């Protein structure tokens with residue numbers, strides 16, 4: 001392995017890679033020698049890995065130094081070729097060849113099956129896809145051009161945002177009113193866009209042989225062995241076991257702040273004097289991180305040490321670095337992950353670093369385990385399990401990072417965890433309703449949104465009830481239409497992570513063992529099959545949710 005800053009960059013040649021792909025497909029189609037085919041597939045994969053690695057390097061280096069024009073230009077140059085590179089002909093050829101059996105023996109049946117099912121999603125209905133895209137673009141355009149009446153003047157959303165954060169509560173209140181009033185006034189137009197999007201999507205699904213858009217999207221999310229029924233069961237169980245904890249916790253928060261009611265204006269905070277403050281600066285965080293990973297497991301400690309010593313993470317602040325983002329990248333050729341971040345000595349940026357370390361452990365395992373790129377990352381419903389689990393494992397080490405604020409950190413972090421589970425289940429149930437009721441009155445859509453918000457954000461009253469009833473919060477939430485059937489992934493991952501953390505709390509070694517098994521899951525199974533393969537039940541299983549709920553209550557000190 002080469003140190004990150006010593007890796008030599010050269011422009012990836014996607015044209016040559018295209019030629020290589022064609023040659024490889026030819027060999028698969030013509031040869032009857034399975035060893036020859038396998039060697040060709042692996043050789044193509046190696047060349048692809050080189051391109052991906054170079055692409056990753058240039059992206060990270062341009063983020064590390066936003067002022068470096070060479071890298072910025074280089075990134076613009078290669079991004080289109082990298083993004084449009086289509087590897088499906090390879091899998092199509094394998095699926096039709098005598099090599100298929102050997103391939104599936106080695107990598108499992110999921111990959112080819114998923115590729116085939118995905119291809120079936122795009123056989124017809126192009127005009128509806130175009131209509132969907134147009135409606136989304138026009139909606140965002142419309143919302144971004146909206147004006148808000150404030151102090152007798154019509155102002156933009158970004159100017160209004162300043163008043164919404166004013167120190168004076170009265171100003172904040174008026175600005176919030178202006179915001180909600182504008183969404184109600186523009187509700188007719190926004191609602192029409194919403195409906196166009198929903199209708200276009202239902203048409204896409206029908207054109208491709210699905211009764212229902214939701215089943216259609218689930219396939220694209222690699223939900224092959226489970227679907228609508230299980231996801232609804234998940235939401236039902238969240239309502240039954242998780243929502244009551246949110247109720248209890250919100251009541252504690254309300255009392256802590258001495259408020260009569262929690263509402264949209266004051267919700268989202270946990271402690272009157274702000275969140276827990278880390279003791280550690282960047283250098284100390286990295287050192288304490290080493291202690292945490294050494295203590296968790298020698299293998300984790302080794303991976304972390306190798307990354308640190310070879311400059312595979314950068315979480316320092318600098319004047320030239322792109323801010324506000326954190327991610328883990330696969331440096332495929334070096335078989336090691338890279339963590340990019342901005343540590344601001346706050347609880348949330350500390351959590352982000354440990355979250356990314358969780359991803360890194362998974363990436364490291366799969367880079368070294370699988371020899372084709374498709375298998376390096378698990379499916380969406382699993383990908384956040386290692387990262388979120390690591391966030392929860394960190395509770396056991398909170399004192400290292402927060403000293404006397406340790407408990408405050410655990411409570412604040414768990415509160416965020418709960419609220420995310422609820423918010424995304426809410427979005428999920430709303431989608432279920434919308435796509436099954438595309439012709440219902442707009443007022444019925446609004447009422448469904450309000451009803452579900454009330455269920456999943458219990459104890460938080462709408463700030464301006466009248467405007468709320470007229471759809472202010474529904475029309476102000478266009479993002480709900482951006483990623484159908486996607487956000488529920490986060491809630492599912494959270495639940496599985498919580499279950500592993502609960503096991504960890506009872507028996508550290510057992511929890512770590514579950515983590516390692518999950519980290520070894522690549523892209524060769526869907527969520528339910530993968531969990532079963534490592535001896536875990538899915539997040540929608542009632543026993544799993546029950547045990548997770550007990551753990552969450554304990555983290556919050558709720559009796």
Ligand SMILES: [Zn+2]
Pocket residue numbers: 355359384387
């Ligand atoms: Zn993540």
